Amino acid sequence: MKRTLKELYGVGILFFYFLKWPYFFGYPYLYMNGLDNNFILSGLWFYCLFLILKDAYTMIKNKKINRCNIK
Numbered sequence: 001m002k003r004t005l006k007e008l009y010g011v012g013i014l015f016f017y018f019l020k021w022p023y024f025f026g027y028p029y030l031y032m033n034g035l036d037n038n039f040i041l042s043g044l045w046f047y048c049l050f051l052i053l054k055d056a057y058t059m060i061k062n063k064k065i066n067r068c069n070i071k
Contacts, residue, residue: 020048 027045031037 016048016051020051024048024052 023044027035027041035041
């Protein structure tokens with residue numbers, strides 16, 4: 001059971017690492033062209049948005065830390 005959860009966690013990380021940007025832009029395009037409202041797909045879209053915002057925040061935070069440490 002523990003091994004299965006680790007594998008699912010790894011698959012989730014790889015899935016969202018490679019597919020968050022295409023899904024973020026693709027889902028609104030499909031929704032505007034006739035895709036019915038689906039709560040699961042909408043939830044995944046908001047999760048991808050959260051991951052993108054988290055990545056941007058982390059990148060900005062790391063740039064500020066690295067800029068302060070340079071002498």
